[in-house]
Amino acid sequence: MANWKAIGGSVAVVAAVAAAGAGWWAYDTLETSRSDVADDRVTLADFKADPEAVARGEYVMRTGDCAACHTKGMGDFAGGYEIATPFGVLVSSNITPDATGIGAMTERDFFNALRQGIGQHGLLYPAMPYTAYKNLTDGDMHDLWAYMSTVPPVRNDIDETAGMRFPFNIRLAMAGWDMLFFENTGFDGDPVADRGRYIVDGGGHCSACHSPRNLLSAEVSSKYLQGGSLGTSYAPEITSNEYLGVGGQSVESIAQYLRTGTDGVAVAAGPMAEAVEHSLQYLSDEDLTAMATYLKSVPGSDAVAPPPLAADSLKQGALEYEISCSACHGPRGEGMGLLAPAFAGNAAMLAPDITNLSHALMVGGRASSTHENPTGAGMPSFAWKYTDAQMAEILDYVRNSWGNAAPPVKVEDIAKMRADSGARDKLSIPQ
Amino acid sequence: MNRRGALFSLGAMAAAAATPVRALEMKGYPTDMSMDPAFLPRPAIHGGSFQVLTADIDRRTVTAVFDRLIPADDLGASASEAGCVEFLDMQLAGPFGEGASLYRKGPKLPNEDELAQTPQFIETPRERYATGLAALEAFAQKTEGASFADLPEPRQDAILKGMEDGTVDLGPDVNTKAFFELMLINVREGYFSDPIYGGNKDMVGWKMIGFPGARYDYRLYADRTGEDLGLEPVSLIPRD
Numbered sequence: 001m002a003n004w005k006a007i008g009g010s011v012a013v014v015a016a017v018a019a020a021g022a023g024w025w026a027y028d029t030l031e032t033s034r035s036d037v038a039d040d041r042v043t044l045a046d047f048k049a050d051p052e053a054v055a056r057g058e059y060v061m062r063t064g065d066c067a068a069c070h071t072k073g074m075g076d077f078a079g080g081y082e083i084a085t086p087f088g089v090l091v092s093s094n095i096t097p098d099a100t101g102i103g104a105m106t107e108r109d110f111f112n113a114l115r116q117g118i119g120q121h122g123l124l125y126p127a128m129p130y131t132a133y134k135n136l137t138d139g140d141m142h143d144l145w146a147y148m149s150t151v152p153p154v155r156n157d158i159d160e161t162a163g164m165r166f167p168f169n170i171r172l173a174m175a176g177w178d179m180l181f182f183e184n185t186g187f188d189g190d191p192v193a194d195r196g197r198y199i200v201d202g203g204g205h206c207s208a209c210h211s212p213r214n215l216l217s218a219e220v221s222s223k224y225l226q227g228g229s230l231g232t233s234y235a236p237e238i239t240s241n242e243y244l245g246v247g248g249q250s251v252e253s254i255a256q257y258l259r260t261g262t263d264g265v266a267v268a269a270g271p272m273a274e275a276v277e278h279s280l281q282y283l284s285d286e287d288l289t290a291m292a293t294y295l296k297s298v299p300g301s302d303a304v305a306p307p308p309l310a311a312d313s314l315k316q317g318a319l320e321y322e323i324s325c326s327a328c329h330g331p332r333g334e335g336m337g338l339l340a341p342a343f344a345g346n347a348a349m350l351a352p353d354i355t356n357l358s359h360a361l362m363v364g365g366r367a368s369s370t371h372e373n374p375t376g377a378g379m380p381s382f383a384w385k386y387t388d389a390q391m392a393e394i395l396d397y398v399r400n401s402w403g404n405a406a407p408p409v410k411v412e413d414i415a416k417m418r419a420d421s422g423a424r425d426k427l428s429i430p431q
Numbered sequence: 432m433n434r435r436g437a438l439f440s441l442g443a444m445a446a447a448a449a450t451p452v453r454a455l456e457m458k459g460y461p462t463d464m465s466m467d468p469a470f471l472p473r474p475a476i477h478g479g480s481f482q483v484l485t486a487d488i489d490r491r492t493v494t495a496v497f498d499r500l501i502p503a504d505d506l507g508a509s510a511s512e513a514g515c516v517e518f519l520d521m522q523l524a525g526p527f528g529e530g531a532s533l534y535r536k537g538p539k540l541p542n543e544d545e546l547a548q549t550p551q552f553i554e555t556p557r558e559r560y561a562t563g564l565a566a567l568e569a570f571a572q573k574t575e576g577a578s579f580a581d582l583p584e585p586r587q588d589a590i591l592k593g594m595e596d597g598t599v600d601l602g603p604d605v606n607t608k609a610f611f612e613l614m615l616i617n618v619r620e621g622y623f624s625d626p627i628y629g630g631n632k633d634m635v636g637w638k639m640i641g642f643p644g645a646r647y648d649y650r651l652y653a654d655r656t657g658e659d660l661g662l663e664p665v666s667l668i669p670r671d
Contacts, residue, residue: 323665327647364464381465387671424465429474429627429668430514 030118031184035111037138038145044110045103045153049146057147060140063203063287064133065279070095075154077101082163083127084231086217089163090127093119098153107145114141116184121160122171123178126217132205135187135198181218196294199287204279209235209271226301227351232421233270234355236348241300244347246292254292255285260338261368266348267341267377270356273368281370305350308405309396317397320390324382325398333402339367339377344402354395354409358417361391383423388414472667475521475629482524483557489564490516491580496567497618499587507639508632515621518630519560522617528557550609563610566601625667637664 049057061067069092072081078101079094094101102110105120112118117130124130136144161169191198200206211219212228219228227237227244240247246254253263261268261276268276280288322331328340335342343349349357359365362383369376386394392411399406417423484490497510497519507513522528535553543551552559567590571579575586582590593599594611601607621630623637625645631637637644644664652660 319663319665320669322651323646326650331651366464378464384466384471385668390669390671426671427471427474427627427668429666429670430517430629430632431670 030116032108032112032116032118034115034184034186035108038107038111038142040106040108042106043103044097044105044107044145044149045099047097047107047145047149049149053143053146054150056140057143057145059282060136060144060203061147062279062282063199064136064144064205065203065275066095067278068274069128074156075152077148077151078154078156079158080156085125085127085164085168087168088165090125091158091160091163093160094154094156094158095148096151096154096156097149098155100155100157101153102148103153107142110145110148111141114144115186117174117178117182119171123174125161125164125171125174126177126181129205129208131182131219132201132208133203134183134185135202137187137191140191140203177216177218180216194294195287196290196292199283199291200294204291206238210238223301225295225298227353229353229355230271232355232359234351234353235272236351236356237301237303238295239298239300240296241303242347243305244303244351245298245300246295246347247300248345248347249296251289251292251296254295255288258283258288258291259285259370260373261370261376262338262341262373264337265335265342265346267339268368269360269365269379273366273376276368276370281372303352305405306407308400309408314393314397314400316390317393317395318401320386320394321397324385325394328377333398333404336377338373339375340379343398343404346404350399350404350406352407354413355417357395357398357409358391358414359421361386361394361414362417362423363421381423383418383425384427387426388412388418472625472627473525474627474668475517481517481520483528483560484516484520484523488568488578488580489560491578492564492568493519493614495580495582495587496591496614497621499584499591500615500618501622508635510618510622510630512632513622513635514626514630514632515618518621518624518628519617521629522620523557523560528555530555530557550606552606552609556613559605559610559613563601563605563613566605567610570599570601627666627668634664634666 066077069081069083070077070079072079072092074080074094075096077095079092081092083090083092097103102113102120105113109120113120113124114130115134115136117124117126117128161171167173187194187198187202189197191202207219207225209228209230210225211221212223212226214220225237225239225245226241228235237244239245242248249263253265257263257266257268258276258280260281261273283291321329328336329343330336330340333343335344335346360379362381364381365379367376367378382391388411391414392409395409395414398404399409418425481490484493494511494516497515501510501513501515503509503512510516526532530552533552533555535555537553539551539553540546554562567579571577571582571590575582579587579590590599591611594601594607597608599607601610621628622635623640623642624630626632626634634644636642642664643660643662645667646662646665652662
């Protein structure tokens with residue numbers, strides 16, 4: 001019920017803002033002089049690219065992780081990925097140089113779409129992180145354009161907005177959104193000297209997941225990189241906060257995590273595993289080091305460790321952990337090197353949002369598989385073995401042992417995950 | 432390989448060495464990590480009625496036999512108190528009762544048992560129980576004029592001992608000695624198998640012998656020799 005009200009309210013807000021903003025939004029968000037540096041005659045389908053620009057552009061494509069959303073079993077970059085938003089299902093577009101893709105775009109159109117969300121069929125939805133790509137330099141944009149011209153064209157006609165509810169299926173409504181939340185400016189630093197921030201805030205679009213979003217799906221800038229919910233997963237805080245963020249980690253271990261999917265403590269799974277597999281493992285050590293250095297400098301939340309739960313209350317969880325978890329995660333939470341995550345000293349385990357933990361217990365998970373660490377480990381589902389309350393006991397034990405401390409998990413959060421994920425119930429046994 | 436082929440492959444190797452070699456990206460690997468239902472344990476159906484031992488007399492006979500083989504005493508509960516009758520019924524209703532893993536086609540030679548050095552049966556365990564329990568009851572009625580279950584314990588023990596050592600013969604339809612052994616094996620299985628299968632209630636069998644149950648390993652305890660670890664037994668699926 002509360003959700004209905006919130007969504008109903010946001011409909012009214014967007015509609016009102018769209019109407020009010022229609023008069024003068026063009027001055028701001030449609031002001032496209034930034035794209036004037038780009039050619040407006042040759043289409044992507046006809047563009048003949050310089051091989052060096054293509055090579056550099058492939059790297060830009062990797063930093064941007066375009067494939068994450070634009071490749072989904074219909075051919076490379078041919079779109080078709082369904083993104084569940086609070087406003088309906090959005091389908092990612094075909095960005096190959098085909099007529100059904102972006103083959104008819106000029107380089108200037110391409111700049112407008114990527115950096116300002118002004119697409120060939122109307123305004124883009126902010127599920128496309130143009131709010132981050134706006135930071136890309138003209139040079140990187142040109143190289144990316146050159147690379148995209150070499151992608152094999154794939155015929156795949158996609159209706160991106162067919163699954164969006166009224167009024168969100170009207171692209172013009174995004175003008176109101178842009179007016180409220182989009183700042184039409186480029187990177188505000190030196191892309192070379194501030195390389196780490198340039199990648200984190202530009203192509204990397206880290207904050208798209210790691211920052212919380214408001215009711216209208218805009219990032220909350222005051223909580224930049226302090227953790228965001230993605231529905232079935234939670235992107236944890238990655239700021240300098242030592243309790244929940246990466247402040248307690250060395251630059252080297254953060255860079256190793258980004259490059260291989262694990263630093264020997266935490267292991268990337270879910271959407272982060274995809275980011276590592278498709279994007280981050282291709283970045284240079286210099287760039288990963290720059291990103292890690294920057295993340296460690298970002299001001300974090302004020303979260304501090306609470307006193308750990310009393311050991312007496314953790315006995316049942318300890319027994320369950322020993323029986324079902326310790327084989328891979330270690331009797332003392334030490335993990336299994338690059339294979340299974342450690343829980344001791346793993347800040348991501350302590351986040352107030354336990355979505356990742358309950359999801360792993362209910363559905364299981366797959367770690368990333370990278371060139372350096374090809375054996376992505378698997379976490380089996382334990383839905384058949386434990387009740388919601390027993391899972392809560394296990395998590396309370398893990399989150400309050402070996403130096404960890406976190407508030408108790410709520411059984412209803414785990415019950416909700418069981419229901420939402422469609423995981424089976426625990427097997428019934430003779431009582 | 433001829434010389435030209437060898438040269439070509441050398442060229443290919445040189446080319447491969449010049450460009451960095453990278454594994455292909457893994458795509459489309461299965462990500463479903465739920466347990467395959469085929470591999471999940473099948474706990475006993477609780478709260479339901481008996482499926483095979485549906486006749487009251489059969490259940491009474493099995494209970495009497497099992498409770499003489501594992502009686503209640505200072506060490507622990509009796510077999511029937513531990514759920515072994517329910518365990519047997521569940522097993523007889525399933526693949527074990529059907530002899531699913533046994534070769535049961537003919538021919539059965541007259542000297543088959545000697546050749547195999549153990550008794551061989553065309554009948555399923557379910558059929559052997561049906562025949563054996565009926566024959567045991569008939570034997571008790573004929574020799575004692577009462578049901579086996581109603582006999583005093585010393586008499587029950589005497590008949591069971593006779594079945595074991597071959598001095599009691601339940602008739603031409605039953606391999607008496609083998610039937611005794613079948614019941615002895617099954618009552619042990621019920622008493623010591625995981626409680627999810629209906630027997631070993633409250634892990635009474637495991638507590639009796641100090642078996643710590645379905646634990647993954649003992650790294651935490653490996654160096655603690657010569658002391659009672661006091662490990663609480665653990666069922667494959669813990670109770671709610």
